[in-house]
Amino acid sequence: MGLSVGGCNVTGGNQATSPTSNDRELLIWWSEGYYPEETDAIESITRQWEKASGNKVKLVFFNDGEISQRATEILNGGPKPDLMYGYSVGDSHGPTFAYKGFLLETSDVIEEFKSDYSPGIIENITFLNKQTKERHPYSIPLSVSSAYIHYWKDLLEEANATDLAINIPDTWNEFWEFWGVNQKKAIQAGFVDIKGVGLPMASSTSDTHILFDFFLEAHEAKIINTSGELLLRKPEERKKVIKAMENYTSFYKRGWVPSKATEWGDVDNNINFLSSLSLMTANPTLSIPGSQTADEVAYYERIASIGWPKGMTGKKVRTDISVKQMFIFDTNKAKEAKSYARNLIKPENLSAYVEGSQGRYLPVSQRILENPFWNQLRNTHIQASRETVENYKLAYQILNPAYTEVRRLNIWAQAIEQVCVNNTPVDVAVDNAIESIESIFKKWERS
Numbered sequence: 001m002g003l004s005v006g007g008c009n010v011t012g013g014n015q016a017t018s019p020t021s022n023d024r025e026l027l028i029w030w031s032e033g034y035y036p037e038e039t040d041a042i043e044s045i046t047r048q049w050e051k052a053s054g055n056k057v058k059l060v061f062f063n064d065g066e067i068s069q070r071a072t073e074i075l076n077g078g079p080k081p082d083l084m085y086g087y088s089v090g091d092s093h094g095p096t097f098a099y100k101g102f103l104l105e106t107s108d109v110i111e112e113f114k115s116d117y118s119p120g121i122i123e124n125i126t127f128l129n130k131q132t133k134e135r136h137p138y139s140i141p142l143s144v145s146s147a148y149i150h151y152w153k154d155l156l157e158e159a160n161a162t163d164l165a166i167n168i169p170d171t172w173n174e175f176w177e178f179w180g181v182n183q184k185k186a187i188q189a190g191f192v193d194i195k196g197v198g199l200p201m202a203s204s205t206s207d208t209h210i211l212f213d214f215f216l217e218a219h220e221a222k223i224i225n226t227s228g229e230l231l232l233r234k235p236e237e238r239k240k241v242i243k244a245m246e247n248y249t250s251f252y253k254r255g256w257v258p259s260k261a262t263e264w265g266d267v268d269n270n271i272n273f274l275s276s277l278s279l280m281t282a283n284p285t286l287s288i289p290g291s292q293t294a295d296e297v298a299y300y301e302r303i304a305s306i307g308w309p310k311g312m313t314g315k316k317v318r319t320d321i322s323v324k325q326m327f328i329f330d331t332n333k334a335k336e337a338k339s340y341a342r343n344l345i346k347p348e349n350l351s352a353y354v355e356g357s358q359g360r361y362l363p364v365s366q367r368i369l370e371n372p373f374w375n376q377l378r379n380t381h382i383q384a385s386r387e388t389v390e391n392y393k394l395a396y397q398i399l400n401p402a403y404t405e406v407r408r409l410n411i412w413a414q415a416i417e418q419v420c421v422n423n424t425p426v427d428v429a430v431d432n433a434i435e436s437i438e439s440i441f442k443k444w445e446r447s
Contacts, residue, residue, distance in 0.1 A: 025058040026336050027081040029070060032061040034287060037356035049343045055336050082333040083326055090325040092408050095401035097327060098127035098138040104328045105136045109341050120392040121364045124323045128401060139325035140341045143354045143361035146319045146388045147210055150288050151280035153304045159186035172218050175309035179280055180256045197251045198269050198278030201261040201420045208413035210284045212248055213320050218311035219244040228400035230441050232434045246426050249419040262420050289381040290358040305384035318393035324361055362389055402444035411436050
């Protein structure tokens with residue numbers, strides 16, 4: 001159910017923007033904050049803009065699943081707001097919104113701050129428009145994240161009580177083997193229910209698909225080229241995908257992953273890890289350490305975050321970055337929407353909003369990144385996230401918007417679940433996934 005603020009009452013079904021009413025409220029759909037500070041910041045910024053501009057805003061909050069559903073309904077002809085922000089909407093829907101001509105270009109809004117954005121930000125909000133056949137920025141970047149690795153320092157130390165130093169390998173195979181070895185040590189030390197690796201294996205969570213992308217990159221599998229062409233039928237690329245899938249699912253097969261990981265939803269690897277049921281996990285935000293900020297011992301001393309190990313050939317694994325972005329839809333409130341956006345991305349406002357996320361996401365602004373909040377040397381979580389985001393690559397959905405549907409349907413995650421639950425041979429599961437992805441791309445070509 002959506003919650004509306006800014007002078008409006010609680011609302012369940014929200015009105016679509018009316019093409020004939022120019023005096024109506026500016027309608028904004030927004031992801032409810034994971035922390036109260038996020039919600040408080042956007043409410044305060046909105047109220048201040050209302051007062052300064054004389055415009056009225058209907059600001060409606062949705063949880064993550066609801067706003068993603070709203071985004072899908074827009075693609076299917078449903079109502080559109082004037083502005084929209086959802087944590088995962090940029091990756092799963094943004095390029096499609098632009099492709100279908102639903103959005104306004106935003107170059108004029110972000111121009112003033114363009115030189116201040118971190119590397120990779122502009123490239124990852126530059127989408128293709130089907131009608132113009134041109135690429136332009138089609139959103140307002142607010143923050144950015146990738147997927148990060150967390151582990152329990154104290155549990156690892158207890159599992160290695162006789163060792164003076166614990167060195168976590170930074171090479172791919174050795175890194176993952178390390179956690180399997182330490183699972184055995186931890187069990188011997190009395191942690192009988194613990195597993196070494198807390199990776200999701202379920203098709204019911206987008207995390208599985210997101211994390212598998214890192215394995216594809218580590219094995220140097222190329223899914224789509226820079227022209228947007230699908231490469232999965234090339235024998236050498238199919239072979240690399242099979243190797244990546246074997247690698248990812250092998251941890252489950254070897255008993256290093258919780259058996260229920262094939263049923264996890266988006267928060268379950270967090271819950272499992274925070275319950276000390278796995279030594280390490282990976283997660284597409286810093287929400288795991290962020291949830292412990294009230295406990296300084298847990299945040300700074302017990303949980304640590306580290307970068308990804310080098311890939312199979314010893315190269316650094318390039319990482320997908322997820323830009324958290326606001327969209328301006330092509331409605332009769334374009335002038336007011338762009339005014340609101342310009343106000344929001346002023347450094348003092350954007351800083352307050354992003355810091356309200358407790359470091360869950362990084363600022364897109366290099367100036368804001370200079371603030372003390374983001375530069376505590378003892379904060380391994382922020383430092384590991386900065387290192388991970390800096391080594392970015394262009395996300396597949398930027399190269400071809402058809403890949404947004406691959407992401408929404410969790411195609412790779414479906415294949416992983418087939419291997420783990422149904423014992424489907426890896427090559428068969430990969431071929432099933434390739435067939436599904438090819439079908440999606442062909443449908444897009446015909447649309």
